[in-house]
Amino acid sequence: MLKLSNETKVGILTVLGITLLVLGFNLLKGKSLFSHNKTIYAVYKQVNGLQPANAVQVNGLVVGSVTNLEVMGKDASRILVTITITKKIDLPRNSVARISSDLLGTKTVQLDLGNASEYLKSGDTLYAAVDGSITDALKEQLSPLVKKLQGTLSNIDSVLLSVNGILDTTAKGNLQEAIRGLNITMRNFSHTSASLNNMLDADKGSVSKTFNNLASISGNLKDNNAKITGILDNAQKATDALAKGNIDKTLQQLQQTVNNLNQTIGKLNTTDGTAGLLLNDKKVYNNLQYSLGNLNKLLEDLRVNPKRYVHFSLFGKKDKTKPLPSDTAAAQ
Structure with missing residues (x-):
């Protein structure tokens, strides 16, 4: 059995550690060492806090990630962003890489697909765009309000x-x-x-009592609805009868009668006619009064001395004439 020295074991462990470190670092950066990915680039003037490993999306689908950001030049006016596409998709050449953020501030690169017939290849550069942040939008909205x-x-x-x-x-x-x-x-x-x-109290308020009285009155009206209807029918019949009657003709006749009466009164106020003379001429009144006085004397003389006017005697002897009582009274 091969026996390894301690130095060899340390070297092998060191190599394995370095390898794992590199793999982990690349994985954290969004790189995959075991697949063929497409790398494209975009140049921005500002990235609004975009970081490596941020997602790259197309229509809400994650198709890759941001692998690197670096400054192009010492003035930092241009920032090169490296994008790795892990999905097998075709990107039209006029597509736009737009940096956006959600409400929580998470940055993503949204790929707005173009309509070109040619597609991007690994190493090509995309058009770049940056959406305004929510803070910028709020500033734009609040600035006029602050000025006002x-x-x-x-x-x-x-x-x-x-x-x-x-x-x-x-x-x-x-x-x-x-x-x-x-x-x-x-x-x-x-x-x-x-x-x-x-006043508005439901139990003791005067308004409540008033409404109760109104309800009672309306109830009474409802109970006597038939009687009220009969009264109205009778009134309607009376008005119809008056309407059917010759009211106009009667009024015309009454007006004519009043006119005739006015004419008669007018004649009585003048000296035309016997009645007018009797009422307005004093001489006629005096003559009439004188004639009536003589007529009264004649009737009185006829009553006192009837034999003066009717001669009736068996022996032919004449009675003495008696004086009239009115003349005696006048003499006294």
């Missing part, structure tokens, strides 16, 4: 300075008095609110 806020704060500061200049000691005292009055008003409002709460 600064302007608003400046205006508020100016207004406060103006107010301090306007409000002297007397004005400040008046303002304090107004605030005290506002406090009193708020307390009164609180009392009013409590009163409203009492």
Whole structure:
């Protein structure tokens, strides 16, 4: 049996350790030593924190990884990124390698496939692009707001300075008095609110009682709906009867009667006609009064001295004429 010295064993272990170290380092960098991969390159002005072993994706599918980043030149204006494609896919020559990040800040290289008929080979260079980070997007959105806020704060500061200049000691005292009055008003409002709460109470509130009364009235109306309907029908019948009657003709006749009455009264107010003369001519009234007086005397004389007008005597003796009572009374 071959016997190995300690030095040989140490050398073998050292070689194995170095080999494992190299393999592990390459695996951590995303390199595979046992497959034929495609290596392509992309040049960026900035990489936004991209690191080796970050994933390379096409349409969300991981097809490789970033294996190396190095600066091209001393000014660091160009950064060469080495990309290893482990999947057997064809990449059009006009594809774009775009650096993006998710909400957690994990960086990936997204390959946006082009439409060229020629495909990239190992060692070719891709077009490069960088998406803006979420922080940059927030900055773009917040920058106008910050400017507006600064302007608003400046205006508020100016207004406060103006107010301090306007409000002297007397004005400040008046303002304090107004605030005290506002406090009193708020307390009164609180009392009013409590009163409203009492009014709106479901059990004892007046509003609840009012609604209950309204409900009772509506219930009574509902119970007497048939009677109300009958009353309305009767009213409708009465109005129909009035509508069917010759109301217009009756009103015209009444108007004509009033006109005739007005004409008659007008004639009575004039001296035309016997009635007008009797009412308006004093001479006619006096003559009529005189005639009536004489007629009364004639009737009285006929009653007192009937034999003056009717002669009837068996012996032919004439009675004496008696004086009229009215004449006697007049003489006295």
